[in-house]
Amino acid sequence: MDDCIYCKIANKTLTSYILYEDNDIICVLDILPPSKGSFLVFPKLHIEDYTSLNDEINQKMFTISKYISIVLKNKLKFDGLNILLSSGETGQKYRHIVIQVIPRFKDDNIKIYFNRFREDPSFLEELKKYITTELIRMSQQYLNSEKKEEREEIKKDIDYKLLNQWFEKRI
Ligand SMILES: [Zn+2]
Numbered sequence: 001m002d003d004c005i006y007c008k009i010a011n012k013t014l015t016s017y018i019l020y021e022d023n024d025i026i027c028v029l030d031i032l033p034p035s036k037g038s039f040l041v042f043p044k045l046h047i048e049d050y051t052s053l054n055d056e057i058n059q060k061m062f063t064i065s066k067y068i069s070i071v072l073k074n075k076l077k078f079d080g081l082n083i084l085l086s087s088g089e090t091g092q093k094y095r096h097i098v099i100q101v102i103p104r105f106k107d108d109n110i111k112i113y114f115n116r117f118r119e120d121p122s123f124l125e126e127l128k129k130y131i132t133t134e135l136i137r138m139s140q141q142y143l144n145s146e147k148k149e150e151r152e153e154i155k156k157d158i159d160y161k162l163l164n165q166w167f168e169k170r171i
Contacts, residue, residue: 001046006096010044020064024057027064034102035110037076041065041099048095050087055159065101078103082112139163 001007008014010026017029019039030038041061047053069081081104087097104110141160 001096004046004094004096006040006042006094006098007046010042019068022060025061025064027068030100034100035078035104035108037072037078037103039068039072039101041068041101043097047097048088050085050097052157053087053097054157061099065099069101069103072103076103079106080104084112135163136167139167 005014009016009028017031019027019029021027021044023044025041025043027039027041030040041064043053043057043061065083072078082100082102084100084102085097086092086100088095102110138158139160
């Protein structure tokens, strides 16, 4: 995307303070940080939909966020962290998937505010049932589908085998 700031950083049209990069992801210091030491981690490709992000890239983004945080904590002695992942339409200017890691300091006065509401218990129950049933169905799907043609229709972004291992004890 020509006008996306994250793409510009990834393709080096914009200079940045790069902490780590490989073929898939890049991590840079935030030049307009909400707090000292804030940094950004994002895929190099312009991907907007978090639900279609490859598992390996997802894991790498969170693991590198943790490793950089370990080093940063030694230097800045922060007291806590917020990790905010944004993708798609969130009211932000760019839709590119990005993780913002925000070190928090006691009395830093940063307010992350949500307008909370009391959810209907019957909707919570319905949603819980739907999600758990779907996860179990998905976890069985790979192992149950014997025919190759059927397997090809299965989403490649999901590791069904892993999902199945996680849910094995619950089935
Ligand atoms: Zn982009």
